[in-house]
Amino acid sequence: MILLIGTVKIRLVHPRNPTQARPLLHPPTPAPYTTTFIRELPTFTSPQPSGISISSSSSSAEPGPSSSTASSTGVVSGTTTTSSAVILTAAGGDGGDDGDDSDDDGEDNSNNRGPSSRSRQSNSRYRGNNRYSGMRRTHAAFHYDPATFVHVTDIGNLERHCPHCDALAFPNERRGICCNSGKVFAHVPAPPPLLLELANGSHQYSQHYLRYIMQFNGLFQFTSFAADIQFMSDNHGNRAWNPNFKVLGQVYHRIGSLFPSSGQLTKFMQIYFLSQSEQLSRRRSIFDGLNPELIQLLTAMMNTENPYVAQFKSAVSTIQHSSTRSLKVRSNMYSTA
Amino acid sequence: MVPAGEHRGRYNTPSRNNPEVAVVFDDTATAPRDIVIRQHDDKLSRISEYHASYDTLQYPLLFPGGENGYHFGSPVTCMKHYAYILMLRKSQNPSQSARVRFSILHASKGLFQQFLVDMAAKTISERLLYFRTHQEEIRAEAYSSLLDQAASGGSLNDVGRPVRLPSSFFGGPRYMYNRQQDAFAILRRYVDFRATLS
Numbered sequence: 001m002i003l004l005i006g007t008v009k010i011r012l013v014h015p016r017n018p019t020q021a022r023p024l025l026h027p028p029t030p031a032p033y034t035t036t037f038i039r040e041l042p043t044f045t046s047p048q049p050s051g052i053s054i055s056s057s058s059s060s061a062e063p064g065p066s067s068s069t070a071s072s073t074g075v076v077s078g079t080t081t082t083s084s085a086v087i088l089t090a091a092g093g094d095g096g097d098d099g100d101d102s103d104d105d106g107e108d109n110s111n112n113r114g115p116s117s118r119s120r121q122s123n124s125r126y127r128g129n130n131r132y133s134g135m136r137r138t139h140a141a142f143h144y145d146p147a148t149f150v151h152v153t154d155i156g157n158l159e160r161h162c163p164h165c166d167a168l169a170f171p172n173e174r175r176g177i178c179c180n181s182g183k184v185f186a187h188v189p190a191p192p193p194l195l196l197e198l199a200n201g202s203h204q205y206s207q208h209y210l211r212y213i214m215q216f217n218g219l220f221q222f223t224s225f226a227a228d229i230q231f232m233s234d235n236h237g238n239r240a241w242n243p244n245f246k247v248l249g250q251v252y253h254r255i256g257s258l259f260p261s262s263g264q265l266t267k268f269m270q271i272y273f274l275s276q277s278e279q280l281s282r283r284r285s286i287f288d289g290l291n292p293e294l295i296q297l298l299t300a301m302m303n304t305e306n307p308y309v310a311q312f313k314s315a316v317s318t319i320q321h322s323s324t325r326s327l328k329v330r331s332n333m334y335s336t337a
Numbered sequence: 338m339v340p341a342g343e344h345r346g347r348y349n350t351p352s353r354n355n356p357e358v359a360v361v362f363d364d365t366a367t368a369p370r371d372i373v374i375r376q377h378d379d380k381l382s383r384i385s386e387y388h389a390s391y392d393t394l395q396y397p398l399l400f401p402g403g404e405n406g407y408h409f410g411s412p413v414t415c416m417k418h419y420a421y422i423l424m425l426r427k428s429q430n431p432s433q434s435a436r437v438r439f440s441i442l443h444a445s446k447g448l449f450q451q452f453l454v455d456m457a458a459k460t461i462s463e464r465l466l467y468f469r470t471h472q473e474e475i476r477a478e479a480y481s482s483l484l485d486q487a488a489s490g491g492s493l494n495d496v497g498r499p500v501r502l503p504s505s506f507f508g509g510p511r512y513m514y515n516r517q518q519d520a521f522a523i524l525r526r527y528v529d530f531r532a533t534l535s
Binding site for chain 1: 355374375380381382383384386390391394395396397398401402403404405407412413417418421422424425426427429436437438439441444445446447448450455458459462523
């Protein structure tokens with residue numbers, strides 16, 4: 001069992017030296033492992049040439065109809081991971097078109113399996129590895145090339161939509177997760193135009209806003225986040241580096257008093273009760289590097305659009321002229337059902 | 338530096354700096370339902386997760402109009418509510434080239450992810466609260482707590498009032514036990530030899 005896993009591993013991620021494979025004009029000198037590798041290749045049976053021809057045609061950029069589906073069915077069905085990886089590299093070698101020593105085509109290689117053709121096949125393999133070895137070892141997903149990448153699972157388009165709530169879904173997605181057949185409804189009002197422009201990229205500060213959106217939200221949030229965060233400690237009991245954010249118990253949000261106690265800076269909700277200019281300077285001082293103009297725009301927007309700001313402000317004015325010591329927040333009266 | 342005795346790969350840097358919450362254990366304390374703000378106070382008061390203003394007070398840029406979040410008294414569960422919010426919907430304007438209605442939530446990048454994690458934690462704790470308060474309905478008395486405690490290797494002196502999680506709770510002990518039984522049943526049919534690592 002262990003032995004089997006070991007061989008599979010060696011086949012798939014054998015360390016190859018791309019610099020050795022570089023001189024294509026020289027007659028190919030197969031690496032010592034290549035012969036054993038070729039001997040264990042699965043023989044190409046009848047459906048296989050489709051995979052090879054498709055990949056070569058797509059690498060020469062012909063707009064073949066239904067090429068992706070044909071290649072995915074032709075290659076993936078009935079072959080293991082190892083064999084499809086082999087086809088991938090063979091396709092890369094065939095599409096290489098380096099002129100002088102290029103093979104006729106993949107079909108020819110696969111059919112006659114004499115020693116000479118074996119060496120040529122190894123050559124094409126070799127060149128394929130030269131081109132793709134680096135990308136396969138690291139960050140393969142970031143160098144995705146649809147011409148050679150054959151492990152494509154087609155999940156369809158986002159084309160089905162729920163008759164009750166207009167939610168879009170993929171064809172095989174489970175039904176009813178969007179609105180439970182019309183039983184769930186939540187009112188989602190249209191956002192203010194400023195936020196819409198910032199989010200969809202049409203505002204001049206969109207890029208800045210979206211990059212620092214968590215900081216911008218931090219400037220305007222009423223409550224603060226709190227949890228019993230678990231830290232791993234090192235051998236000396238100091239706080240070590242923690243790869244995960246781990247919470248014991250509940251995550252909760254906390255809200256402070258309406259006014260800061262003496263000597264304290266205004267925080268979170270308390271900032272909203274300052275004057276406009278004071279709000280601006282206070283908000284600017286929280287994070288470095290945020291655009292002050294955008295802070296001003298967002299402050300103005302929050303003061304006009306957000307119902308809680310008005311609610312808290314009126315509460316502040318009444319609480320200052322009365323003996324009331326505390327106030328209760330009622331939720332905003334949007335319907336959720 | 339990796340602590341002694343720990344696996345080298347355990348402290349690998351995450352490939353993306355995504356927020357992630359692991360809810361280890363649910364605290365029994367719940368906050369009062371109302372948000373009460375005092376005039377001058379050094380203390381921070383905790384607001385209930387099930388208050389409708391919870392979301393908009395923490396994420397004013399995602400819910401600028403003060404939209405209500407999930408709250409107690411809402412006819413749906415927490416999960417259903419956020420599943421509804423998180424769907425992409427068809428564009429209402431047929432002349433628009435984009436088929437998908439623009440959603441400010443989904444465009445909000447890191448803040449959206451933070452929101453997702455926060456709401457996932459809220460959903461889990463809402464479910465756990467349900468199980469804690471509905472132990473009779475999930476027939477927890479059918480499982481003898483003494484037997485379970487003995488089976489889990491715990492001391493019989495520690496038997497208190499544990500909360501039983503049903504097997505439908507993802508990641509709970511009964512859930513894991515069921516999945517393991519299923520896996521062995523499948524293996525028995527298709528595989529001759531197997532090796533388990535634990």
